[in-house]
Amino acid sequence: MEVYDYIEQLQNLISESSKIPFSNKVIVDQEKILTLMDEMVKALPEDIKxxxxxxxxxxxxxxxxxKEGEMIIKEAKEHIEKMVDQNEIMKTAREKSEELLAASKKAAREIRVGANKYADEVLEQLEKHLEKILASVKKGREELNQRM
Structure with missing residues (x-):
């Protein structure tokens, strides 16, 4: 079970608990709350994994x-070396190799940017998720401490 599910269970337990008359406080089953919090702590390492x-x-x-970028560059260089002997072919080869080199650098850069963006988005989602968990845990602890 994911940490988010445990948080929902905590919220449900609190919202379904008996209210103390003339206040916004509720009576909760401490054992159930602590059990859910223990399970939540056990689930955190999975999210981190x-x-x-x-x-x-x-x-x-x-x-x-x-590696793909290096392979493209290597292939472009090999292609150039094969065509060096002939003057007109050499000129064409240089132009094509520069195009290939530019295209491979651009492709490698786009792949790198895309991978970084994807990883950042996933980590951002995880960060938000963990912040929600932490806020819920803090709130639960505050409510428990207020009842003591």
């Missing part, structure tokens, strides 16, 4: 893009 996998995937994509 997911974030780590996303970062590793981003790194793999970046390495792959770099």
């Amino acid at each position: 997911k974030a780590k996998k996303i970062i590793e995937e981003r790194q793999r994509i970046l390495v792959e893009a770099q």
Whole structure:
């Protein structure tokens, strides 16, 4: 179960608890709250593992893009070397290799930017999710401390 589900359960438990007359306070089952919070703490490492996998995937994509870019550059250089002997062919080869080099650099840059953007979006979502969890946990603790 994800941490978000535990937070929903906590919210439901609080909203369904008996209210104290003439106040906005409720009586909650401390054991249920603490059990849910323990489960939430156990689920956090899974969310962190997911974030780590996303970062590793981003790194793999970046390495792959770099290798692909290097391969394209190598192929362009090899292509140029084969055509060096003939003057007109050499001129054409240089132009094409520059185009290939520019295209490969652009493609590698776009892949890198896309991978970074994707990783940033996923990490941003995880950050927001963890902030919500932390806020819920703090609120729950504050309410528990107010009842003591």
